[in-house]
Amino acid sequence: MKQRKELNVNGKIYEVFVEPWRTLLEVLREELHLTGAKMGCDDGNCGACTVVIDGKAIKGCLMLVPQAKGKKILTIEGLGSGENLHPLQQAFIDHFAVQCGFCTPGMIMSAKALLDEKPDATEEEIRSGLQGNICRCTGYVKIVEAVEAARDKLAQKSNPL
Template sequence: MVEPNRTLLDVLREDLGLTGVKHGCDDSNCGVCTVIMDGKAVKSCSVLIGQAEGTKVTTIEGLEGENGLHPLQQAFIDHFAIQCGFCTPGMILSAKALLDENPHATEEDIREAMHGNMCRCTGYKKIIEAIEAARDEMNAQA
């Protein structure tokens, strides 16, 4: 049994070995701990494990499909939207939650959705370009 006062972040990393979700600020400001819970991007450092009971949680490890990388993962590579990579899983999951909800998201929509994700290494231009490219690829496949 998992203690109910533990965070989703801690259980994912420590108990399940899903280290793609990162530990950053502990107060929902940086976004490196972002996961998708029931279709919404959430900061796992602020979710108690009891709040996640009965929900579907997706981490970066759950994105790769039978045909390889998810289009967002590939776009981040192709558009050089990665530097150190620490923030990348949270960025990709925030973008995925947005595009799942709004497949035709505008640049403004993307910027708004990414507002809670910080990157200290690179500017956000390449990240936005990667998300737009993935959006276009995903819409072409639909």
């Protein structure tokens, strides 16, 4: 039943030996010990398990591990390190967009895919682009603020004037 699968996660190739019915989320958490992506509902509604695959945000609980074969998977662990935070991570800290923190990794990964696709996303576009991620603590106000701040920071970086 178990099958050998290769997964490309955060630029590293991992070989795992898993049953095909395991979800990508389960395998990231249980086999690769990348527990940044969270399981909040396991039915695709909360977005806490969001990771980026080939540049697109997906919900890890809605993808079987064989479906991720040959794709580049980016998780929160691959986004930035303590010394070198991604502007979104820095903005989430600076703008108090984090409370309990359970939605945070998924929220940041969704925002990352959104800003990659739409570097000049408006508040409306941010709100609708992140609607698949639920937060119960913040009322979303400071999350929007943080994503807008990261957007502006990233724009500065690409046009250093």
